[in-house]
Amino acid sequence: QEDQQLTQLIIQLYTMETFLYESLCKAAQSQDESKIKNLGPFACALRAILHGNTDVPDKVAYRGLLLDKQEFDYFKMASKANEKIKLQGFTSASADKEYAMKALLRKYRDHQEKIPVMVQIFLQQNIDTFEADSGACSQFHLTEKEIVLLDGMAFRFASAIHRQDGRVQQMNLIQL
Numbered sequence: 001q002e003d004q005q006l007t008q009l010i011i012q013l014y015t016m017e018t019f020l021y022e023s024l025c026k027a028a029q030s031q032d033e034s035k036i037k038n039l040g041p042f043a044c045a046l047r048a049i050l051h052g053n054t055d056v057p058d059k060v061a062y063r064g065l066l067l068d069k070q071e072f073d074y075f076k077m078a079s080k081a082n083e084k085i086k087l088q089g090f091t092s093a094s095a096d097k098e099y100a101m102k103a104l105l106r107k108y109r110d111h112q113e114k115i116p117v118m119v120q121i122f123l124q125q126n127i128d129t130f131e132a133d134s135g136a137c138s139q140f141h142l143t144e145k146e147i148v149l150l151d152g153m154a155f156r157f158a159s160a161i162h163r164q165d166g167r168v169q170q171m172n173l174i175q176l
Contacts, residue, residue, distance in 0.1 A: 008136045010045050014090070015138040015146055021092075028089030028151055043151070046090060050128050050150040059131070061093035061121045061147045064104025066114035075117075079157040087153045093121055095131070095145040121155065128153055 013020055024043060027035035067075065078085055094100040101118060108116045123129055128150035132138035138146055 006045075007049050008134075010042070010049060011130055011132050011137040011148065012139075013042075014046060014148060015092070015132050015140065021090075024151075025089040025091065043090070046148075047151065050090075050130050050148060053128065053130055059095055059123045059129075059147065061095055061123055061149075062097045062100035063091070063093040063119045063121065064100050064107065065117045065119060066104075066107055066111050067117055068114060072115045072117065082156060084154045084156055087149060087151060087155075090151045091149050092146050093119075093149060095147060096143075099144055121149075123147070 014024075015021075020039075020042065023035065024039055024046075026032070027039055075085070077083075094103075097118075097120075104116055104118060108114070130137075130148045132146040132148060133141050135141055138144065140146060
């Protein structure tokens with residue numbers, strides 16, 4: 001019971017859209033080691049919750065991205081080459097495609113120089129994820145249907161010939 005309450009608290013802090021979400025992402029993406037002392041314990045706790053979590057059945061999740069031309073070209077190249085894409089930092093996606101699309105379009109209004117892309121993520125056995133689908137874990141659980149993804153999770157672009165490769169998940173990139 002105490003472990004469950006602690007798990008819920010850690011996930012809730014992450015999903016509250018406080019400084020933690022943005023700080024963890026920026027620190028991971030820039031590999032800022034100066035943040036380890038302050039954010040490290042929280043990141044370790046979040047990693048312990050997500051790593052190997054298989055409680056949730058197969059899911060499709062959606063994440064909107066705004067990419068510059070160089071990033072978009074890299075994703076296109078990686079798709080053709082069937083390369084792995086690794087997440088840098090914990091991130092979230094939504095089980096609700098419509099919600100993800102609306103969130104992406106809201107962001108796009110302020111950044112029209114970017115290319116809006118919807119990522120469709122096929123999560124088999126939801127390895128290394130946590131579905132924040134209750135009020136105890138997320139205040140947005142009814143609308144967002146948030147799924148938290150582990151830092152360093154690897155993906156390949158889905159294709160007819162590609163099959164699941166260990167812990168590598170699949171995704172599609174859909175340009176709007």
